Amino acid sequence: MLEAPWIAATTATFAPPTVPVHVDPFWIEALTSGWARAFALVWGAIWGSFANVVIHRVPRGLSVVRPRSRCGQCGAPVAARDNIPVLSYLWLRGRCRGCGEPYGVRYVVVELVAAALSLSLYAQDVIVPLMQGQGIGIATYALHFLFAWALLVVTYIDLDVWIIPDAVVLPVAAVAVVAGAFVPDVLGRPLLPALAAGAAAYGAFAAIRWFYLRVRGIEGLGLGDAKLLFMVSVYLGPAGLLWTVGAGALQGLAISVPLLLSGREVANTRLAEVHGDDPELGEEDPDAGVAGRRVPFGPFLALAALEYLFFEAPILAVAARWLGLPPPG
């Protein structure tokens, strides 16, 4: 049976080699060892710690390198020994060593989520392929973790300040484009359809935004969401992009409607608090959002993209069954 061309174009992955790739048993042993997994976990926590810095500083236009982290209350610099991801938080019981001001539990949550993402991706991209004789997937793991890290950062920045920062999304997207151009199978999908779909999604979102601005004088969707979708497409391909938009919108409604109806907020700030001087964003519009409230879209897109990153095969299998197509792969 002939595959529909768009399905072939969107789901084509590079077939696993029929002849197992020879990997030195030393490397199989080393890369699947408990030490390697522990390293992936710690590596993730370190990047989670950096994610906290980026989440705090990038929207404020501050350098992510200097100065060293300081206590938000007393201004004391955080000493290196107090800056160990997760452990310092537990050791100091979540308080500043100098003034005792409690730090938000969010810092440790971000570090733990990044650590879990790193370890899960290491298992998916390095350990499982090694066991199946498909070679060493370190580069794939590195790219996927960078992508997941960016999604984590975008989620919190959008929840805090209703921005999806170019400074995060554009370089991370560029890394996938360059990697895909030089090492075509590193992300397991062809680059050109991913680029084309990303550009189309950007154009569609920009058009919807333009239409909203023209007709209602408000920004219904941000260009940040459009750039985020471009990044998603170059990492996950057209099918992953479709999932991210569709599942992101449905899950966004399923999560935010009950929250808003019970009087809670989705974001950590009011849109008008952050962008109050921007006439395109300032006023709450009863028809502009969910239950009369504006809801940031980025966190829901990021969540759906992570789902696809980890569950691509079952998602494609279910989609193929619904569409009456032969199962992918």
Ligand SMILES: [Zn+2]
């Ligand atoms: Zn302090």
